[in-house]
Each structure stands twice: as structure tokens, then as C-alpha cells.
């Protein structure tokens with residue numbers, strides 16, 4: 001089942017790439033495995049998935065301790081762990097201990113704590129800055145207007161490395177309606193690269209319902225849960 005799902009996802013990614021004149025290797029699949037078992041994750045890894053996304057630190061820690069050794073398969077790629085959910089400051093220490101990339105950096109306070117905890121273990125933590133490309137009150141992240149100044153400040157921190165931007169598109173009835181939000185994130189990245197010394201390369205955008213559109217608009221990481229573990233409708 002998971003095998004079929006992943007092969008369908010790869011087909012859809014290829015199609016979106018053809019449409020956009022991009023190469024599939026530009027796009028990383030993050031298999032978002034919240035609520036799934038370690039066994040299901042291992043099934044995905046057996047199909048060549050190398051990037052696992054979680055949205056809760058506790059759940060990630062439990063699975064990390066089980067799954068990490070699967071890197072011992074000869075020639076297998078190391079598994080990379082991604083924090084995609086909202087990160088509370090008091091969980092920063094544990095997050096820094098296991099995650100290769102934190103997608104959800106949404107405040108200066110959190111940035112300070114991540115940098116402080118990373119410094120303690122001699123790590124430079126890779127992060128993405130989360131941007132609110134739609135104005136819901138409940139949503140985490142910096143507004144596009146505050147992003148440039150926030151990134152200037154956060155990049156002063158020694159133990160944080162900003163790789164790019166992340167957004168969560170609003171829930172909509174028709175995936176096409178997500179397009180302006182993805183386009184806005186790409187434009188913001190280009191603007192930041194123009195106006196600063198940054199070379200942001202990563203755009204984490206697109207989930208099971210809208211990843212093809214995100215790819216057309218420049219996504220380099222798509223975060224897929226249901227499409228991998230339940231199948232595309």
C-alpha cells in the first residue's frame with residue numbers, strides 16, 4: 001500500500017515538474033508521519049524515503065530511538081528528521097537534539113532558545129522561517145512584511161543557519177486557490193536574497209492536497225502525510 005502510494009506521489013511530482021520545466025531531483029519528499037507507527041515509517045524508508053517529518057517533539061523522540069538504526073542497511077542513505085509542527089520554546093532542547101531541519105521557526109524568542117541549546121551541544125541548527133502567507137489569526141509565523149527584519153535579526157545568532165522559508169497554505173475547497181500563497185513565498189525568498197547577503201535555497205510548501213501546485217510555484221520540499229500513508233484520492 002505505502003509502496004504504491006509513494007510510486008503515485010513520485011509520478012505526480014514528475015508530472016508537475018514537466019509542467020513547470022523543473023527536474024524531480026530538485027524536490028525532496030518529507031514523509032510526515034505524525035500518528036503513524038515506526039513500522040509504517042520503515043515501510044516508507046524501504047521505498048527510498050529519506051526524510052521524515054513530525055509535528056510533536058515527544059512523538060518524534062520515541063520514533064527516532066527506534067528508527068535511527070535503519071541507517072545501518074548497507075548503502076542506505078542516512079534518515080533526516082524534520083520538525084514541521086509548532087515548536088514550544090521549552091521543547092527546543094529536545095528538538096535540537098534530533099532534528100536535522102526545523103521548518104517552523106516562528107518567533108525571535110524561539111530562535112534565541114534554539115541557538116542557545118544548539119550552542120550547548122556544539123551544533124549549528126538548520127532552520128526554515130515560517131511565513132504566514134494568509135492572515136488567519138490562529139496561524140503561526142511571521143507576516144511577509146516582518147520577515148526581512150526578523151531574518152536579519154535571527155541570522156545574527158551564531159548557532160542557527162537559515163536555509164529558507166516555510167508556509168502552510170490555508171484550507172481551501174479547491175487546491176488551485178493555494179497558488180497565490182505559494183507564489184508569495186517564492187517571491188519573498190527572491191526578495192530576501194536580493195536585498196540581503198542571504199542565499200536562501202529551500203521552500204517548504206505543499207501538502208497532500210496541493211503539492212503539485214506548490215511544485216509548479218517553486219517548492220523544494222513537499223510535506224506529505226496522507227498521500228504517503230493513506231494514498232491519494
Ligand SMILES: *Cc1c(COP(=O)(O)O)cnc(C)c1O
Pocket residue numbers: 032034055084085168207208209223224225226227
Ligand atoms: C500534517 C502536516 C503535513 C502533512 O499533511 P497531509 O495533508 O497529511 O499531507 C504537512 N505539514 C504540516 C505542518 C503538518 O502538520
